[in-house]
Amino acid sequence: MLMSMAAKEKTSFRWSAWLAPILFLLAAVVAAGPASALTCGALQTRAWEKTSAPLDSRLDESLQLLNLHQRNESAGYDDALGSPLAAETPAGLLSPPTMSNPWLPGTISGPAPEGGLTINMAFGPNQVAADGSILPGGFGTTEPIPSVDFVRQNLAVIPPFKPQVCGVQQFLIPEGVQIQSGFAAPQVFDGVTYPGGASQVQILNYSDRASLIPLGPPSPIH
Numbered sequence: 001m002l003m004s005m006a007a008k009e010k011t012s013f014r015w016s017a018w019l020a021p022i023l024f025l026l027a028a029v030v031a032a033g034p035a036s037a038l039t040c041g042a043l044q045t046r047a048w049e050k051t052s053a054p055l056d057s058r059l060d061e062s063l064q065l066l067n068l069h070q071r072n073e074s075a076g077y078d079d080a081l082g083s084p085l086a087a088e089t090p091a092g093l094l095s096p097p098t099m100s101n102p103w104l105p106g107t108i109s110g111p112a113p114e115g116g117l118t119i120n121m122a123f124g125p126n127q128v129a130a131d132g133s134i135l136p137g138g139f140g141t142t143e144p145i146p147s148v149d150f151v152r153q154n155l156a157v158i159p160p161f162k163p164q165v166c167g168v169q170q171f172l173i174p175e176g177v178q179i180q181s182g183f184a185a186p187q188v189f190d191g192v193t194y195p196g197g198a199s200q201v202q203i204l205n206y207s208d209r210a211s212l213i214p215l216g217p218p219s220p221i222h
Contacts, residue, residue, distance in 0.1 A: 040125055040166035040220075100187060102139075102156070104196070107182035109204070117173045118215065119201050120144060122151045124164045128218075134169040136212045142181075142199045147221050156196035158189040167220040171212040178204040 119140030127135045141155060145168045151157045157165070173179060184196035203209050 040164050101185055102187070102202075103180075103200070104183040104185045107180050109180045110178070112173045112175055112177045112179050114175055116175050116213075117179070117201065118142070118170060119173060120168050120170050122148075122155070122157065122162065122165050122168055122221070123218070124162050125166055128166070132218075133214060134218050136169070136171055136203070136209045138203050138206070138209065140171065140173075140201050140203075141184075142201060145221060150198070151221075152194055154184070154196065154198035155200065156184045156187040156194040158187045158194055160189065161187075165221065167218045169218040170215040172215055173201070173203065174211050174213065177208045177211060180204055 119142055121134075121136060121140040122145055123134050123137065127137065129135055139155075139157075143154075145151060145155075148165045151162070151165050180202045182200055184198050184200045186196045187194045203212070
């Protein structure tokens with residue numbers, strides 16, 4: 001009888017040890033509640049005061065960026081003309097973008113110059129990594145970005161391309177990375193014309209986005 005009780009207690013202990021981490025994980029998921037899209041306001045307490053991530057963490061960031069890209073592909077969204085943010089927005093919330101040529105005539109393609117090229121890049125909430133660093137998109141500008149209005153009007157970034165604009169991160173495009181440069185062409189969305197005209201730089205190879213080097217912390221814009 002004593003041996004039978006000891007065997008039961010031992011079996012019960014093994015089950016408890018096996019179930020404990022699973023129950024803990026389930027409790028954490030329930031406590032977290034349903035996932036929701038991030039907003040620019042929710043990020044201000046965690047992102048603006050953090051410094052850029054060290055270079056040895058860029059692999060983790062690039063994997064997150066690739067994951068967003070894959071989610072966009074599965075949703076039928078082409079993120080070539082904007083940063084990978086479509087997955088943050090429920091399907092049907094925004095009208096489908098009317099893809100048009102993002103360039104005015106006279107673009108130049110080739111490698112980034114000796115010493116690299118510094119650009120400013122507007123970003124949205126889903127480009128903010130867990131450590132506060134910014135996941136780069138595909139387009140930037142050599143001009144300062146003072147406001148969200150500049151992003152919409154001068155860079156012609158319509159809402160389907162980037163539903164929310166939170167801030168600006170400056171990046172260095174390393175020497176030799178293939179880029180295209182020129183000026184943003186007008187875009188039309190919901191009957192509204194976004195004129196464009198500002199300088200524009202595109203990182204042509206998707207994998208090269210992970211090689212961009214952040215310069216200083218991100219800055220919020222309104």
